[in-house]
Amino acid sequence: MKHFALMLLGVCWLVMPAGVVANGQTGSSLAPASQAARPAPSTSQVQPASPPPTTYTLTPERRAQAIAYSRSLYILYFLGTLVSIGIYLFLWRARIALRFREWARQVSRRHFVQCLIFVPLFVAAATLLNLPFDFYYSYILEHRFGLSTQGLSSWFGDWGKSLGIVAATGVIVAWVFYTLARRSPRRWWLYFWLASIPLVLAFILIEPYAIEPLFYKFTPLEKTQPALVERIEAMLTHAGLSIPPARIFEMDASSRTKAVDAYVSGLGSSKRVVVWDTTLKTMGPDELLLVLGHETGHYALYHIPKEFALDEAVALLFFLLGFFAVNRLVERAGPRTGIEGIGDLASLPLVLVVLTLLVFLSAPIVNGISRYFEHQADQFGLEVAYGVVPDPNAAEVQALQILGEEDLADPDPNPFIKFWLYTHPPLDDRIRFAATYKPWAEGKPLELLPHRQ
Numbered sequence: 001m002k003h004f005a006l007m008l009l010g011v012c013w014l015v016m017p018a019g020v021v022a023n024g025q026t027g028s029s030l031a032p033a034s035q036a037a038r039p040a041p042s043t044s045q046v047q048p049a050s051p052p053p054t055t056y057t058l059t060p061e062r063r064a065q066a067i068a069y070s071r072s073l074y075i076l077y078f079l080g081t082l083v084s085i086g087i088y089l090f091l092w093r094a095r096i097a098l099r100f101r102e103w104a105r106q107v108s109r110r111h112f113v114q115c116l117i118f119v120p121l122f123v124a125a126a127t128l129l130n131l132p133f134d135f136y137y138s139y140i141l142e143h144r145f146g147l148s149t150q151g152l153s154s155w156f157g158d159w160g161k162s163l164g165i166v167a168a169t170g171v172i173v174a175w176v177f178y179t180l181a182r183r184s185p186r187r188w189w190l191y192f193w194l195a196s197i198p199l200v201l202a203f204i205l206i207e208p209y210a211i212e213p214l215f216y217k218f219t220p221l222e223k224t225q226p227a228l229v230e231r232i233e234a235m236l237t238h239a240g241l242s243i244p245p246a247r248i249f250e251m252d253a254s255s256r257t258k259a260v261d262a263y264v265s266g267l268g269s270s271k272r273v274v275v276w277d278t279t280l281k282t283m284g285p286d287e288l289l290l291v292l293g294h295e296t297g298h299y300a301l302y303h304i305p306k307e308f309a310l311d312e313a314v315a316l317l318f319f320l321l322g323f324f325a326v327n328r329l330v331e332r333a334g335p336r337t338g339i340e341g342i343g344d345l346a347s348l349p350l351v352l353v354v355l356t357l358l359v360f361l362s363a364p365i366v367n368g369i370s371r372y373f374e375h376q377a378d379q380f381g382l383e384v385a386y387g388v389v390p391d392p393n394a395a396e397v398q399a400l401q402i403l404g405e406e407d408l409a410d411p412d413p414n415p416f417i418k419f420w421l422y423t424h425p426p427l428d429d430r431i432r433f434a435a436t437y438k439p440w441a442e443g444k445p446l447e448l449l450p451h452r453q
């Protein structure tokens with residue numbers, strides 16, 4: 001499932017330039033692997049003679065690579081937070097934000113027009129300053145570990161598009177934020193939280209239509225894999241569920257990466273299951289059914305609205321904390337640096353410093369919520385595949401194993417890292433669960449699909 005904190009950030013809080021949090025998906029979702037890179041033991045067919053593995057197993061070289069890659073991601077995650085804060089402090093201290101606000105005032109007295117000038121300038125400055133970090137993180141590192149298939153021009157194309165999206169959403173969010181901060185200096189945290197609900201909902205709703213297609217092509221899976229979709233539909237019907245085939249898409253992830261994945265996004269009429277084409281190429285049909293089983297679990301169990309509601313509850317607390325921190329900061333440091341108060345656009349860098357810190361501090365809670373739903377989706381995948389795939393446990397173990405190998409998932413994350421930034425349970429835990437969860441063998445009812453027995 002897509003990470004919601006990110007959307008919450010993106011929409012309510014203007015998006016940090018550090019794209020790291022976005023990719024803090026160090027847990028890896030539920031997906032597949034590639035034949036080329038995969039070492040020998042890709043026993044896709046279940047061999048009754050030798051029991052399937054029950055732990056995440058890598059060759060020594062692959063294991064060393066996975067550990068080195070994961071460590072780099074962890075370091076960059078923490079470093080990215082510091083870099084963002086440093087950039088905002090610089091834009092504040094060097095009075096660059098102040099200058100942008102002056103220019104905006106010269107153009108118009110209307111607040112919205114001022115936002116229209118100020119926010120894109122500010123976003124462009126922050127994003128440019130962050131470019132070296134961004135480039136290292138999402139281009140150099142990915143190529144060094146052989147995960148990226150993306151050329152330079154395509155990478156810069158994506159970078160430019162992201163900049164445009166952040167600037168456009170930023171104008172709206174900043175306009176709402178500063179309107180509320182001006183009208184209600186004491187209660188803006190509450191009103192802004194209320195405003196964040198429709199803003200984030202709108203973003204989740206339109207994202208699959210308006211943003212995802214800017215980066216990738218989506219084809220109904222039915223067109224390329226009719227047999228697979230038929231089996232998925234049979235699996236869902238078997239479980240008394242219905243997800244229209246038109247809502248299941250293939251995405252051309254191979255245009256940018258070798259990594260494998262799948263996800264669920266959108267709400268209501270935009271809700272969809274998306275499988276990366278890399279996953280389709282690297283997994284056998286049974287493994288794919290387990291991947292799809294996991295993703296449809298997010299869909300069938302309403303994880304998107306549930307996670308949204310929980311994340312909003314967390315956000316309310318953090319908005320209140322942000323209120324005290326921002327007010328204090330602006331009152332103390334504002335006057336000597338030309339900031340006229342919390343309602344002044346020039347306060348944006350200080351608001352973002354606080355926001356970045358709060359987002360960082362809320363990560364363990366938000367990611368803990370995510371891990372719970374991801375585990376539940378794993379369980380759902382096994383239950384829904386039972387009776388359709390000959391051995392759901394073996395297929396799920398294999399699917400996760402492929403996912404780990406292809407995405408260089410950390411074989412042994414330390415507990416602090418898991419607690420702070422894992423959106424999914426560590427792969428080894430997922431594989432152990434996949435190997436051992438079989439209520440059907442013990443005569444117990446299925447927990448998530450009880451009517452099936």
Ligand SMILES: [Zn+2]
Binds near residue numbers: 001029030
């Ligand atoms: Zn998931």
